């Protein structure tokens with residue numbers, strides 16, 4: 001297959017993005033607090049076992065948390081720098097996880113093969129994320145859990161000061177598109193999910209410009225946000241969160257579940273995930 005020049009341009013930007021962040025791995029900043037807050041919301045919906053695939057996993061922060069619950073984490077990214085960070089995240093947390101290098105638009109996995117499919121901070125980078133969601137739903141087993149948090153281009157309290165002092169929102173040519181909740185809801189239902197919920201969320205205090213370049217300050221803010229997370233989460237789904245929140249939490253189930261089918265025998269299924277002849281490199285833990 002011919003390499004897709006648009007995808008390759010994106011890959012270069014993501015490679016630079018991750019190369020610049022490799023030293024930050026493990027930092028307890030505001031993103032650390034957000035991940036834990038999201039995870040507390042997601043955890044209530046997780047099955048006790050099964051395979052969880054994160055598409056566009058980056059450093060796999062959310063998958064790592066899912067892995068600590070005993071689920072088998074698989075992260076996929078098309079960027080080698082991200083794959084290396086994901087592997088480090090799994091190893092540091094003592095999580096059994098696999099990292100696969102591959103393209104989200106052509107997932108190298110069989111139909112109906114995973115129990116949970118998730119993405120975090122991925123879909124907003126595509127003008128039309130439907131082809132990626134279509135792939136995510138394809139590999140999900142009927143009745144399996146779909147989760148995505150979408151961080152669209154919009155006003156948010158957390159980023160309100162980012163423009164001062166050069167800002168912390170430099171995306172180095174990585175596009176970010178505007179989405180509204182109802183638009184996401186319609187897309188997810190159209191692509192084969194039921195019981196879909198899209199919740200406006202992520203109201204957090206502003207990140208600090210200039211001072212935020214100091215690690216200790218970033219960590220103090222991360223710990224503060226984490227300590228007060230229940231206060232902020234109480235606003236989820238309200239008009240205030242729609243206006244001030246930084247992301248949408250989206251969940252749904254793949255249609256067509258047959259009663260009694262669950263994610264059992266995870267270990268043997270993980271070896272059989274790949275589509276025959278799929279050209280992928282798997283980095284084992």
Ligand SMILES: C[S@@+](CC[C@H](N)C(=O)[O-])C[C@H]1O[C@@H](n2cnc3c(N)ncnc32)[C@H](O)[C@@H]1O
Pocket residue numbers: 007010014055056057058059060061062076077078079082102103104105119120121122
């Ligand atoms: C915002 S990052 C996700 C961050 C991640 N949630 C974390 O915990 O670090 C989006 C990721 O998606 C990956 N990505 C973007 N487009 C992709 C594609 N078409 N196929 C595979 N990965 C892709 C990028 O390389 C990047 O690592």
